[in-house]
Amino acid sequence: MSYARHARGLALALVLLAQTAQVTQAQSASTDYRDEFLQHFARSSGKIMALAEAVPEDLYAWSPMEGVMHVAQVYMHLARYMDTSLGIPVPDGIEMSELESITNKSRVLEIYERSTEHVQESVTRMSEEDLTASTVLYGREVAGWAVLFQLLSHMNEHVGQSVAYARMNGIVPPWSR
Secondary structure (H helix, E strand, O other), rough: HHHHHHHHHHHHHHHHHHHHOOOHHHHHOOHHHHHHHHHHHHHHHHHHHHHHHOOOOOHOOOOOOOOOOOHHHHHHHOOOOOOOOOOOOOOOOHHHHHHHHOOOHHHHHHHHHHHHHHOOOOOOOOOHHHHHHHEEEEEEEEEHHHHHHEEEEEEEEHHHHHHHHHOOOOOOOHHHH
């Protein structure tokens, strides 16, 4: 067998192997958008929790300037995950109107964790019908799953805000160390 023919055969085998690996990887990856949402939600909420734990309590009332949410307000704003658009009730013992006034670190961490667990449990229990049913979000009609993706987008905006707050105070996000 000539060298050129052997090289072409080897190249073809490598291409086929790569394509097979891609198909296998795609088949083993989650194709369910609920699972995908829950994975992204867990990563992002985990980052917020890691930052909330890393920031000292005396900085929970810190804000970069007047008129801007302080550290604890950002975390409690995120704890407002439940959205009336999907009909998910607020967890027992959480008073939504008082959330953004809480600055006690242990209370903030407790509420944030409960809220996160509540979202994960609620989304897990949602039926396909719930996820595809029409609802109103910001004045427009969308499917229920669109509300979940908006939640992720909003949450990640505040992940960035929280990272900026932490770095302004000399705190390196735990996942960046």
